[in-house]
Amino acid sequence: MNKVFERLLSGLFLTGQILLHILQGKIYRNNSLDQMAFVGPASLPIALITSASVGMVFTIQVAREFVYFGATTAVGGVLALALTRELAPVLTAVVLAGRVGSAFAAEIGTMKVTEQIDALYILKTDPVDYLVTPRVIACALMLPVLSILSLVLGMAAGLVISDTIYDISSSIFLDSVKNFLRTWDILVCIIKSVVFGALIAIIGCNWGLTTTGGAKGVGRSTTEAVVISLISIFVTNFFLSWLMFQGTGSAVIE
Template sequence: MACFLGGQVIMRILRSGVNRQRTVEQMVAAGPFTLTPVLLINLFAGMIFTIQTARELERFGAIQALGGAFAMAFCRELAPILTAAIMAGQVGTAYAAEIGCMKVTDQLDALKLLRTDPIDYLVVPRVVACCVMLPVLTVMGLVLGLAGGVGIAFLLYHMPPGQFLDSVRSLMMLTDLIAVIIKSVLFGAIVALAGCTWGMTTTCSRSVGRAATSAVVTTWVGLFVVDFFLSLLLFGGTGVALH
């Protein structure tokens, strides 16, 4: 159902474009309101990852490679997944609940009577907003997580920030950042489509809460499935990589 809805969204964007006002409203809801938890979780995740990784590298006398390990795991995988998961919990559930309430109170039928397509009016702006805002939030979370890693490496392991960042640069290329942004765009589409799909398939008032819960579960499953294939394509050992 979500794939079918995604196809409809693409067709409508190509055919009639995007309602800018509605899209900006959804961008505000999906971006600034999610910023604080994204930054906090990425900050502490970066610090935790640095502590755990440094502990193992120190045992083998390879602490100088800490920044490279951070780049490979946190920057490529953990930051995009964490940010998408936060958006799924805050934005995806809101989409499912809002549209579900509109469905059970016949507001979607009212839109059709007014010759307004619910997908054009409700779904397309939400999908575009998530696809735009999730990469922005991911990059911001990545930067703060990196700052947390640099700080912990300096405070606990006396690694100069320059050495940590040089190790990051040695393994993380511009193409890696492009790959992270591509992932984030797709993750944003998954979050929005899952929330909107469950909202539009709600049948009664009692199922609105279940729709919100199901939207999160569906999003998480979709995120990890898509992330597996993207990681295989972009970073896999088959030679099919961006760089």
């Protein structure tokens, strides 16, 4: 437990270093582009499959109840709000934490225990600039893109289920989406995705940089990085949702 606490403190220090170095323009562009390709296009298939599945299942569960109560005109809007505000950014971040966060921790952890990090210092190269910052930038930029694409596919999957199973026409579905969804909801999705992306990269890189104990330590760091990333996503999501949607009244009707 003390080891986890120490790593969390080092993560806060690492976050400050990253922000400072980005403001100073210490960015390896080629590394950042390589990491963006790894984080974005390579993660797209699994993110889209997840969003399509969630969109279909959510529509089945909501539509059958709404049809029973005669509220079919609200199915599309409810799905749009759920995906935009919560499901798309959170589930895409979970996918990224499992695929990318673990890879960051394993790769950098291996470099740490094989003394490649020390070699970077000998070459007068800051590991934060060379390894960490490009990964943070890549995750913070690509996760919003993945979330928006997941949102679109999730909505399309919900539309297909509504039309084919519950006879809710596409025009009614899309009108409901238009009536419920606001620009602010899209901004919420993007903001959450940027925060989650940065968290995943920082935690994965920090756990990698603090790895000890050889191959066993790399495996332990990889597992812990994913677990801590998931916990951080869920906890941060609560506070972001509370800040953005707190208070009484309707967030749908302006």
